[in-house]
Amino acid sequence: MAYPTATLDVIGLWVGWFLMLMIYSYPLYKENVAYRAAEHMFIGVTLAITIITNFSNVMRMCITPLTQGNILMIVPLVLGLLMFTMLIPEYRWLSRYPVALLVGAGFGLGIRGTIKPNLQDAIIDTITAPTGGAMIDWFNYLYVAVGLICSIMYFMLTFEHSGPLKAPTRIGRLFIMVGLGAYFGNTVLFRFTMLTGRAQYFLQVLKLIPM
Amino acid sequence: MSNVLKQEAVYAVTGIVTILMLVEYFFFADTQVWAETIRTWAVIIYNISLGLGAARLLISHSARVSKKGRDWQFSGLLLGLFAIMLLTGFAGYIMTGVQTNNGIYNWMFNYIYTPLGATLYPITGFYIFSAAYRAFRARNIDAALMLIAGCFVMLKNAPVGEAIWIGFATIGNWFQFTGQVPGMRTFAIVGALGLIAYGFRALLGKERGFYAGGGE
Numbered sequence: 001m002a003y004p005t006a007t008l009d010v011i012g013l014w015v016g017w018f019l020m021l022m023i024y025s026y027p028l029y030k031e032n033v034a035y036r037a038a039e040h041m042f043i044g045v046t047l048a049i050t051i052i053t054n055f056s057n058v059m060r061m062c063i064t065p066l067t068q069g070n071i072l073m074i075v076p077l078v079l080g081l082l083m084f085t086m087l088i089p090e091y092r093w094l095s096r097y098p099v100a101l102l103v104g105a106g107f108g109l110g111i112r113g114t115i116k117p118n119l120q121d122a123i124i125d126t127i128t129a130p131t132g133g134a135m136i137d138w139f140n141y142l143y144v145a146v147g148l149i150c151s152i153m154y155f156m157l158t159f160e161h162s163g164p165l166k167a168p169t170r171i172g173r174l175f176i177m178v179g180l181g182a183y184f185g186n187t188v189l190f191r192f193t194m195l196t197g198r199a200q201y202f203l204q205v206l207k208l209i210p211m
Numbered sequence: 212m213s214n215v216l217k218q219e220a221v222y223a224v225t226g227i228v229t230i231l232m233l234v235e236y237f238f239f240a241d242t243q244v245w246a247e248t249i250r251t252w253a254v255i256i257y258n259i260s261l262g263l264g265a266a267r268l269l270i271s272h273s274a275r276v277s278k279k280g281r282d283w284q285f286s287g288l289l290l291g292l293f294a295i296m297l298l299t300g301f302a303g304y305i306m307t308g309v310q311t312n313n314g315i316y317n318w319m320f321n322y323i324y325t326p327l328g329a330t331l332y333p334i335t336g337f338y339i340f341s342a343a344y345r346a347f348r349a350r351n352i353d354a355a356l357m358l359i360a361g362c363f364v365m366l367k368n369a370p371v372g373e374a375i376w377i378g379f380a381t382i383g384n385w386f387q388f389t390g391q392v393p394g395m396r397t398f399a400i401v402g403a404l405g406l407i408a409y410g411f412r413a414l415l416g417k418e419r420g421f422y423a424g425g426g427e
Contacts (some may be wrong), residue, residue: 108232177393
């Protein structure tokens, strides 16, 4: 993307630049009026975008089919509107029905979506021995197998971690720390990469580096 | 009767919908039409129900402005931008069927919403360093292992790591693709078992915290 030439776009670029500074005034200085103003602007704009997007979704998925004769679509429309009874204390219980449907669908999809990848595949991947004969493959295989068993034992909270459980749970904790360290390392870099992107934008608007 | 409508019937809806989703996936694919309908309904209800959050937010900020409460000017700014964005978006939607067909809406989207969104999330970058400093201190063997794994992964991903020593990439790769597997796989398995247990509790009507009033 080249540096914009249209006046409105140039103004927009500078507006974005100042908004960025307003937000970063919080971590770089302290909470102040500029930060709060930018924060409220973001909430207002995001709220409007969410409402318009959801409205167009409801129109496309519900109202249009309903006007075309799909009478069944009256059900989600009524259930959705029942959600607003949460604002009226005496009829609040009616909002439980749409919540019940959402929760039921969420649990159903969640459970069926978690059994294969998170349980079945995880166990199969752990117990499948390496096909190659390289020492490092066998080391990795044993590392993951022993690590997984010990780590799961660490989460067995119905038994006290003492006696025969003491050593494996302690080892399991160490495996978990390695996992968390690697995960946290990735997170630190990811966040910093995003911050670098903002620094790049800062310099681009000032024309110190090309856009 | 009212108790049945307020409680038992609600739990029954949760149970029936959950069972339908599971039955469709694991046992009878013939129920797909029903399950698909329920899923579409759920998406529509979800889209409508987000309006409830919006309504509550607007009520709260409008009240603050009308009573000239604490920081009412910020609430006014929020409401003003909200109104402009909403009206321009709806104008575009009504005229062309697409909200982005409006110059003001697009300008605000590109130069207010996008930069603010792109700025607010990386704000954590400022804090993650101090968090990393606190977490990555070798006070005991647990913290030392975390420090070693974290440093190798960071040095493997950052270009400077490989410039210092080529081995950082090899060891960092091991930590990223093998070293962290037992821990992360444990979280996946334990989380899955937790979700299943929680789901069955909800199915049996024993978990009611998410209903308005906690199901009481």
